[in-house]
Amino acid sequence: MKLNYRFRDPALAQLALTHRSIGRPNNERLEFLGDALLGAIIAELLYEVHPRSNEGELSRLRAQLVNGQALAVIARELELGDELKLGPGELKTGGFRRDSILADAFEALVAAVYLDDGFDACRAVVRGLFGERIAALRRSSKDAKTRLQEHLQAGGWPLPIYELTASHGEDHAKTFDVSCTIGEPFPLTAECRGGSRRAAEQDAAEIVLNQLLEQQRKP
Amino acid sequence: MKLNYRFRDPALAQLALTHRSIGRPNNERLEFLGDALLGAIIAELLYEVHPRSNEGELSRLRAQLVNGQALAVIARELELGDELKLGPGELKTGGFRRDSILADAFEALVAAVYLDDGFDACRAVVRGLFGERIAALRRSSKDAKTRLQEHLQAGGWPLPIYELTASHGEDHAKTFDVSCTIGEPFPLTAECRGGSRRAAEQDAAEIVLNQLLEQQRKP
Known part of the structure; x- marks a missing residue:
């Protein structure tokens, strides 16, 4: 995994990569938390980078950055697919390549970093992954x-x-x-x-x- | 205002209480950020308090806690209505009593605390306001x-x-x-x-x- 973060508690990372097809415990609860953290950290980044955009514009930008497809792209860059823990059914049907499973695992991983070392660590990891994407979006967006x-x-x-x-x-x-x-x-x-x-x-x-x-x- | 927090930069609090009927700048951008922060902090609280609930259950609980009506109740407890800055039209029609305006101002205030003193301060304020509500919800919720x-x-x-x-x-x-x-x-x-x-x-x-x-x- 190419995440720029070293877990104190590797069990948290393992849990984040465990799909529900394995049974319980799995990454669903972490995904709930990670989704919310990601929303807040990206909201702050956009708030900073787009000082004149109103609420509607900021929401629109966030939706472009944080959606299943976009998160799956990041998950692939981090090579999460190789480390996913999937049940036999999902393994057979190539679940490690599925956008939704990859995006969910990425969100769960964000929460795992938060629980492992707090908000600042989590924010640094997310900013590292999204900063350049947000800058690129900004360059391509029309005034x-x-x-x-x-x-x-x-x-x-x-x-x-x-x-x-x-x-x-x-x-x-x-x-x-x-x-x-x-x-x-x-x-x-x-x-x-x-x-x-x-x-x-x-x-x-x-x-x-x-x-x-x-x-x-x-x- | 009865918020258990003292702003270093009072202008942030003022901005959070400025409705868009005043013109620009107003609290809409802060509301965007505050909504996201609130979502994350409540997600973490529920994650802790409900260690066996799955994602669907956690989402359901959060929706009960974080919605316009529930946030307006908190805004009234904090007596935000007295300090809202509203345009003449909203003033005349009693905007300081409207749920949506109160809820938005509360969300904006959450973001103002975050920008004023960081995540830990913001989290402490939100936990102070929601901790007992979450415990009460837990006691009343059926297994x-x-x-x-x-x-x-x-x-x-x-x-x-x-x-x-x-x-x-x-x-x-x-x-x-x-x-x-x-x-x-x-x-x-x-x-x-x-x-x-x-x-x-x-x-x-x-x-x-x-x-x-x-x-x-x-x-």
Whole structure:
């Protein structure tokens, strides 16, 4: 196993790799705990890396990172499949290659690290595995202004108008108030303050886009 | 506010209590993080307190503890409503009394403690608030044998049969293999090993009950 962590209590790692097809005890309880820990640690990472994203955006990003398929990819990188303990039925049908079994074992392993050496150790392991993935996701993700523009173009609607409505403060610590406005069929406007015009525009575009998507969802 | 925690950075607490009706910044991002942290800390508490419950049972218990209504009860105990920052519309319509706004502010406050002083501080606060609730839930919750029996009786089906199939080890460290069997219309059996007959019976009843519920859910 290529996990960058050395267990004080190897029995915990063994339990994390024991599928329920073996009987009891197995990794199901650890998986419950690991799933929750992973959710919290990734939430914090995204909170840090995306300081302007709202709750909906953060949830969407987390769902891209933490799902059965994505976790199975990590489990394969860690070569967990080779060390899974499976019952005879699962062994015969290649359970060590199945996404769900691999993802569950990875989550259980996260909990095993937590129980073995506490939150900081667990967080370090998870951050080591997800940091680069989150950075890559960030590089590939489009900013709010781009997403708003593409969404409006797809509907054949007029593009948004950004206006500087005010600026405050001295030159070295200036803030900017910017409005973002879209017209029919969904007239909306949002105003945001930011340390740069660009930052304020992105925030305003994000709000308008979210409100627009919400209105379009309504029957 | 009656939270048993003193913030180093009071601005974090203020942000946690700022509803989105105020504009930006507000507590939505903190709520995202707090929800995840709460999920993990409660998962660990339940993992400890219910050493024999399986994943499904642990999830069910957590859903009873962590939901909008339950969190609003805690928010009221902490008197968060008095300190919420709400926009004029929400103020007029009594937003400080609304379950969802109170629950969200409580989750945001959990994240604020985490950002203020780390996981251990956050965990201590959450454990202080939930420990007694979890103990009470445990006292009021029925054990697996009782739940299986009641479920079978409700369907008018025969009661389960428990059999000691083997025992191992010396008197001072004996383990017991027990089977739990139910008949038509859903014939099922499970065998478990435990440090006492009662423990093994409870485990076997839990498995049979879960399998039974799963079969009954199938179309």
